[in-house]
Amino acid sequence: MIKQPNNELLYKVGLGLIPKLGPNIYKKIIRNCGSAEAFFNMPRGKLERIQGVGPKLLAYRNQKAKYLSEAEALIDTAVQHKIQIHCFMEENYPTRLKSLPDGPPVLYSKGELTLNPKRTIGIVGTRKATDYGKNITQQIIEELSRFQPTIISGLAYGIDVEAHRAAISRELPTIGVLGSDLNTIYPSTHKKTAEQMMENGGLLSEYKLGTEMNPGNFPQRNRIIAGMSDALVVVEAAKKGGALITAEIAYSYNREVFAVPGNLQSKFSEGCNDLIRNMKAGIYMNSREIVDSLSWDMDATQSSTKQVLPDLSLLDPLEAKIMERIFDKKEVEVNWLSHDLKLPISTLAVKLLNLEFLGFIKAYPGKKYQWLQKN
Structure with a gap:
């Protein structure tokens, strides 16, 4: 009933x-x-x-x-089972996934996780990580820890679980995106790590409880890792594998992609070196590449000053209403704004273009808009 x-x-x-x-x-x-x-x-x-x-x-x-x-x-x-359900166009659905054509319509999460954190970094790589790869993973997270990003990965063997564990050790939130339902931790040897993640982060899956685990689920879940990441770092990867699939998807989503260069004789660096050579990833030398590409230093400076709603007297009532929503959220995606204000995309597009022309907002990849603070 x-x-x-x-x-x-x-x-x-x-x-x-x-x-x-x-x-x-x-x-x-x-x-x-x-x-x-x-x-x-x-x-x-x-x-x-x-x-x-x-x-x-x-x-x-x-x-x-x-x-x-x-x-x-x-x-x-x-x-x-203390599992949260997140549906498309709802407030608790990840904003970073809303504009993606293949973003999951329904997601399930478990733990103390925020699906719309201010900053996110995805870290992926081979399941057969070398000491070099593990050390670089720890170094990346250590150098970025002052910005308090949420670390996104897939809880798999190798680089993935190393990223989660490094985040836990530095008390950073971390989210594991599963290729199974939330009651099926794979590999099972990572259950303890998954439990530790629940305290400051947690698990995310598009698969409802009772879904049979299928090998095809894991490449499919990689699009969530890519979509949730402001920047994706591939630490070690062979010429074929899940890490390269994730990098290709992140590149198609206009996310920042970085690859750690490696020994030319190491098969676990072939994939990273190819990404750099084909210009699908920037070369990762240190955290400065990520910080500069995402303007985190500038973002930190701006957040320390008081943000004041600009004068909207020159705008028509609808433009002012749109501006208030953008100011309130700081960044919005056009489909969310259309749903929130119950406006057709065509009408909204005209108003957004005018607001951008007047210097109130700025457009970003992924049909996102941010308000521009005027000094």
């Missing part, structure tokens, strides 16, 4: 349970219908106008009671 049929979380989770419903069409449904609940209740004729909504998807929609019942059971189980 469905206890909360009007609960939007219930409908969003239920929508995500429909077979073969990819991230793109899920997000398109939410944006066009306004909510997951509206999708399940909207007249068929209106839904057919949404590109990608065909007879098969509409047939699944007719099984509304089935998917909502499964969603309710899933939510109840998550509560029992």
